[in-house]
Amino acid sequence: MITIALDAMGGDFGPGMTVKGATLAVKENDQIKVILVGRKEIIEKELNLIFPKGHPRIEILHTDEEILMDESPILSVRRKKKASINIGLKLVKEKTVDAFVSAGNTGAVMAAAVLILGKIPNIERPAIATVLTLDKSQIVVLDIGSNVDCKPSYLMEFAIMGDYFAQYVLGIEKPRVGLLNIGEESEKGNSLTRATYDLLKDSKLNFVGNVESKDILFNKADIIICDGFIVICY
Numbered sequence: 001m002i003t004i005a006l007d008a009m010g011g012d013f014g015p016g017m018t019v020k021g022a023t024l025a026v027k028e029n030d031q032i033k034v035i036l037v038g039r040k041e042i043i044e045k046e047l048n049l050i051f052p053k054g055h056p057r058i059e060i061l062h063t064d065e066e067i068l069m070d071e072s073p074i075l076s077v078r079r080k081k082k083a084s085i086n087i088g089l090k091l092v093k094e095k096t097v098d099a100f101v102s103a104g105n106t107g108a109v110m111a112a113a114v115l116i117l118g119k120i121p122n123i124e125r126p127a128i129a130t131v132l133t134l135d136k137s138q139i140v141v142l143d144i145g146s147n148v149d150c151k152p153s154y155l156m157e158f159a160i161m162g163d164y165f166a167q168y169v170l171g172i173e174k175p176r177v178g179l180l181n182i183g184e185e186s187e188k189g190n191s192l193t194r195a196t197y198d199l200l201k202d203s204k205l206n207f208v209g210n211v212e213s214k215d216i217l218f219n220k221a222d223i224i225i226c227d228g229f230i231v232i233c234y
Helices: 016-028 040-048 073-079 084-093 106-116 152-168 191-201 213-218 228-233
Strands: 002-007 032-038 058-062 099-101 129-134 137-142 176-180 206-211 223-225
Touching: 002 016, 002 084, 016 032, 016 040, 016 058, 032 040, 032 084, 040 058, 073 106, 084 099, 084 106, 129 152, 137 152, 152 176, 152 191, 152 223, 176 191, 176 213, 191 206, 206 213
Parallel strands: 002 032, 002 099, 032 058, 137 223, 176 206, 176 223
Antiparallel strands: 129 137
16 A cells, blocks of 8 residues: 655646545555545545545544645744644655655745755755656656756766666666757757766766757657756747
């Protein structure tokens, strides 16, 4: 059984949509248990619309604090100790749950994750990854918004983390790593991408070179590396 803590208050339409998502999850997979973290009275009202008598694999963990989308990530994480994001991540740290999911304030989730769970040894900055599905292939893209100003070493670390994710989560053997750039030639790009190109070229990763944004759709790499600002611009 996999137990997932869900930030029921998070997102533009929480807790309505988050509770519905939880009910769909337990309906479709009998090996999933969900703990809804947030304001109990509001969550119960939404849950009763679908499961009037409750559900054996859905629990509610009450907390009366939440971090809103327009709040400062660092300040809100530190000031609102009982916020649903903080509580959910503490459950992960305590090994009460296997994972925490939130559609809420992304910056707050990242800040809380670093403060509560810590970073992987030798990793300077965390990154946000997404998986693009194209036909039968899957492409990992990171960072997609966590780090606006990056160093070449950050992008190198993103590539290493993406490589592990592609291998052990997506099951891609020897995944191809591409660097998002304005051209395929090694000398293209700004100082960041040129320096990162050299790091990737000299690494043990399966680096296939620069990849233009249009090439992502043609499955030229399994992992696309970029800083958080560039991917939004593309």
